[in-house]
Amino acid sequence: MEEIRIGVYICWCGSNIAQLIDVKFIAGEIKKLENVIISRDYKYMCSDPGQETLIADIKQNKLNRIVVAACSPRIHEPTFRKALEKAGLNPYMFQMANIREQDSWVHIDKEYATLKAVALVKAAVSRVKHHEPLNKKSVEVNSATMVIGGGITGLTSALEIAQAGKQVYLIEKSDSLGGITAKIDLTYPDLKSAGQMIRPKISQVQNHNLIEVFLNTILEDISGYVGNFSTKVRRNGTSEEITFGNIIVATGLKPFSPVTIPEYKYKVLPDVITSIELEKMLQDGTVKTSDGSKPDNIAIIHCVGSRNEQYHPYCSRTCCSTALKYANQLRSLLPDAHLFDIYADMRAYGKGCEEFYTNTSNKNIMFLMYDQKNGLPEIRKANSSDNAGMIITFSEKLSGENIEVPVDLVILMTAVEAHEDAKEVARLTGISLCGNDFYIEKHPKLDPVATTTDGVYIAGTCQGPKGIDESIVQAKAAAAKVLSMIAMGSIEIEVAVSHVNEEVCCGCQTCIMVCPYKAISFDEEKNVSVVNEALCKGCGTCGSTCPTGAIKSLHFTDIQILSQIEGLLKTESETI
Amino acid sequence: MRKAVKTGIYFSHPVGSQAHTINYRELYKYIKNVPVVTKIWDSTVNPISDEEYFTGEITSKSINRIIIAGYLPGYLKSIFSRFLKKAGEEAENISLVELYEHPLPDVPSTEIAKSKLICAIYDVPYEAAILAEMNPSQSETLVIGGGIAGIQAALDIANSHNKVYLVEKTGTIGGHMAMFDKTFPTLDCAACILTPKMVEVSNHPFIELMTYSEIKKISGIPGNYSVNILQKARRVNVNTCTGCGTCAEKCPGTSKSEFDAGTTMRKAIYMPFPQAVPNKYLIDADSCRYVQNGKCGVCVKNCPVENCINLDEKDKEVEVQVGNIVVATGFKTFNASRMEQYGYGKYPNVLTSLELERLVNAAGPTGGKISFRTQDKKGNWVFTAEGPEPKSVAIIHCVGSRDENYNKYCSRVCCMYSLKLAHLIKEKLPDAEIFEHYIDMRAFGKGYEEFYDRILHEGIHIIRGKTAKIEEHQDKLLLRTEDIEHNRILEQEVEMVILSVGLEPNNETGDLASILGIGLSANGWLQEANSLSNTTETSSGGIFIAGTCQGPKDIPDSVVQASAAASGVIQSIMLKKTEQSMKNISLSTIESKARELSLINGE
Amino acid sequence: MNRVDPKFKDKLKPYGISDWNECFHCGNCTAICSHSEDSLLMPRNGIRAIQLGLKDKIHNNVDPWLCYYCGDCSEECPRNANPGELMMALRRYLTTVYDWTGVSRIFYTSRTVMIAAFLIVAAAVVGIGAMYSFQLEPIMEFGHLFEKIAIISVAAFILLPNIIRMFRLTLIKQKIKVPLSTLLSGIADLVINMFTQKKTLDCKENRVRWFEHFILVLGYLLLLATTVFLNWFGTDNIYIIIFGYVVGAITFIVTFDFIIRRIRKKAEISKFSHLSDWMFVVWLFLMGLSTFLIRVFIDIGIIQDHLWLYLVHLIILAQWAVIIVPFGKWMHFLYRSFAIYIAEMKKKALSLKQQNQVTTITA
């Protein structure tokens, strides 16, 4: 084994450190330690001359370990690692001692601060002895992408990637593209035609030479890791295998069926219909009751199956604005009909939506507010004297009265729920599900389209209810992540990962249970755990769980931390 | 296969002033002679209510396709579906052409109307026809704005190993998000998740960060823009400043801290906040005594680094060449003092939500303690950690939003951040009575309704009713509200009021839009290319928008939009091509492209 | 259980209801109103009743009369729904509800009928003039007699029955029991309110308006008294003559100011004037002016040569007495005072009821 030669540098940081801490004293103390070849103090280690001194020392004195005592490693660890690389040394043969943020800036007593600094530097020296060279690894990225789901989200993602010149495999379970959007007539708040928007997209996808569309296709199996996935798909009874580097999951949603809500008597009363059923009527331009007559009174009920613990606790996000859209369409088709909009909170939140709400209010529509706390509106068949087909009764919140609304047609704004295939796709791709079967993103705020599995992205309504415009934005965002990975050609993977010593591993699989990234798998043949370095993020939880000590968390190994503790506490000089 | 098509076009006119922006006579003349156009109707001559007339016309002229053009054409779509169906034609054969959205700067609306119509007549998507020409593109990108949207866009593009210039007008990146304490609905700390991203930006080899800089001029064509950036004098050398802070200790100039939303004072030489990126000091010329009076220089004397502070540094202009531009200039909060009835600025303990964010933050003026503003020895109203804690707090929603007298639009985030603030107050002051006054509780996002439900069970009083006025009454604040749900007038005495201020476009948004040649929407937000299918591109090629400059949105929605904008940029870089600006594409080009792509032919 | 009636609001259109749809019920108007309290939630409750078509709720309520239209609610309404104007329109509507003859409804809903009525009255006056061969003395005598008869018959056949109807709708029909002693004890307040309209003072920055209004009411009533009971046109008593001049001048000067303000439409409250509002002030002004001029003509001795002036005055007077007073805005003055009284009675009855409940529980 080569001789350990350590260089230690104590930074003054101008007066920031030197004012309180006796840097010269530390340098002297450290010099006494075993294996320490050089121990200096310097005004600004991070400055160019500071770094040059470091590089020259490494070269001249054949130093193979470096300790810098300065500011927080969160600020300058990358700087010094680069300097080490410049000097031809592995950047991981380096340790920092934080004597500014966690010493000179927070203490008042010079003596104690200096003693603490000595301890911190000693700990670093003691740790760095056990450092091992680690090499950056990268994996090649297959430039093809698999998009699961042929709705508006999947189509947009596929086009976005294909238009950048990269291969896409678009997998769709049904026999046509377009998903729910293709079934919708108009969109809010500008009353644009959904069909007019999606039809060209479908034909573009079908005719694009870089997009291979798999209709009537189901996924059988997905294997591999970021950059290198492969899958078996079954189309029309035959199995095919495709390989790709990234996956975008856009399995979409399905509408909630209100048959389970007794108050609404859906499928009991023929003139209680769902929003999707109304879409069909609007596309044909005739809104009729079951007996074919023109309805004089139409009610729209919001939050059907949403915001209710019994059905779905979440808000389905788009229904309020969609209901306003229906109110407009119905008003246009039936200028003399009485329209009632029974809502809970009017969640017209998007750009232009509040204005849409205001404009709709002026179209002679009676807005009525209910509160699910006080029970749902109840629909019953009317008597012959009522002059209407049905009666809705509920407690109206804004007037404080119990109200009866005579109606001929009721439209239920049904909730949306995760697609029935979501679970299966989640299992195959390693995505986690939240309580409502929607997919969990890697970070709800800062990484909303990524998942905890690298190379697997989610977009559109499979992540949670959202509008068409929002789904399109998400589809593009997911495409951006894929495109930037493809543009790089390869991805660097975490260096400080976990490593299993196969000889010590007893095959208990505890590590597999605790790994948040599903990075550890089990080798049945050898009866040991195996870490996939492309998936491991280096948190070290497995290392501290392993009962036999077979798992080594690189750069945070047991021996490194233990000797750091030792160094920290073996303070020989108690006074200056 | 080519199909024989007979088209009827119906023009629906808007009401009000917009009506006159299009020269209809010219428009009709232009489309009349296109072979597939069989009939043109005008809403002023043929009211839509005349069902018999229309079905008769459709049958007799064997029209099998309808184009509805003009103002809000979708409103009439179902009616024409009915007409077509009655005449025995396919009900879906309807195209909508909205002529009153996306006004392009410098292009007469009649020209745009013509090009949109000709595309519809040939049944070619407008977007496809204007994609006709692409310019060669450079790989560098300019991102304007260093808030979370700008950061995300810059990182996404830079991660594809392409150079990004990130320009930020203040001394640090981070934007509004850095000021927030926690984020809804998960309540994770904003700094914990944002600062790693900020550090990532500063360490990224492909990002050139230009803080304290503004866009002066943009020239060139899509794919090859040349951008003049004004780098305001920081007066502190970013490369040599170690961030030690010695300079600020003796600095005599003070000003309200922007980062703390004015709740604390900072020095004229200052670091915006401890985790600022770059983690360097800068001098605010307005409060610097040397800059104002020519006498001081204390900071120079105290700075341990030689030649680090240069009080005479001048602004300088640099020019960069980029292929694409992402605009992410964000928002400003509504000026609450405009609503005199709430007494903001008059009563010391009526605060804006942004001020409360700082107050509850552990790094804020009181170290995270919620206390009153009290008068110090000099008589200034300040927050101190020693100040008394309020026993009752009211939070008022929709301040400046959903209000015709101020901003008509919904600011989208206020309901949720108000609930979050209520929770944070409850957490710190469990015995305090907390009231929320709302109109509609817009908890629409993922996990938001569940969060609302959680707040409802925390003993916070949620009241439906907008507070009408606040008056000071014996050191307390007297609120008058109608409690709609319980049919009563609430006259509450509380000790602190939080105004949930809405979002407004940043001051520079208008100027920047004209520099970039892109449009503004009705409320001054930046205009997207298409409100439905394309909210990240603009009418100018190679110019993308992301985040709240396009309209109010929360953090996840801003982040997603930023990534989506990045997607367009990366695509352009990979193709080495950028789309043309709409205004630079001539009508004849669009027309010939439409004809070329079309599958339609007249008999 | 209340059934909604989407058609109801259409019936209110003739009374000047325009923006009822805009309201999204934030409650700002009710909270800003200085008159609203737990037992009197206005104007939002009224808006809601109209939107839902809850006819009974509107008929049974005296709330609109308690609004003095300061305009605060309309100024700060986030949706420009004009709650203040809405209350005004509701008052017009309620006038027709209380009117047993149904004439006021016809006048409000048909402008043609109203103009025709004005013309017929004018023609009748001219006809009576012809009957007396356009001799000044007998016509003046007739005029004086007409004034007395008109006051008595309008009071007996219109005012009194309508007030009774108002009581029936708002108190009796709703089975609110008010003890007689309470009813009597409120009368003093009723009279004070009627002549001073002191409740206006609760409104923000309203002192000038109230004072003007007060002076006008005073001027009008005194003018009425001077002409009818003191026979101003016929008297020689110098004090009465001067007194008449003063009150006459007050009436037309103050109304002139009202008209100017309405024309300028500056203040929130004058933004939306209904035809009936115009008529009221214009006729009041004309009455004040013509009365004033006649006495001037008498005093300078040229009245004999200017009989037309008296005829014009009589036309105005007759139109005022048989159209505007019984079926127009004049009644507001009366209803408003009674509404305050009724509201007070309701409140007392309610608190009595609560007291009784409490006592029964404790017993």
Next chain:
Amino acid sequence: MTFEPTIVSFLCNWCSYTGADLAGTSRIPYSPNLRTIRIMCSGRIEPTFVMKAFREGADGVLMCGCHPGDCHYHEGNYKCLRRYHLLQKYIVQMGIEKERMRLEWISASEGKQFAALADEFTETIKKLGPSKIKKVMETLT
């Protein structure tokens, strides 16, 4: 001479260490007895690390992680919490007062809280006096 304890603190890189740095950048003074070891996640803290610290003479051990739900690695902090409860039972059996070991959540913005925690924990340890375990270990070996 007053007793100045030595305390070893394990701070997770993403929240607690950043929080401690913030105490520094905000210049909030606290007692100098705390000596920090940076780890990536509180889930990495092995019982042996704690035992080693006590054995080498630490008078107290402080562990800090992200607040529940904030863990950079999803749930490492929960795993730490579980171990902490077990470890507490164990050290008591070893003759170490359970107050000598603490687990606290510190976020990246809680510099002030971190300083307060350091002071308070130092005070606790001062009251307990020097740890005897090192001497016991020495006599045993």
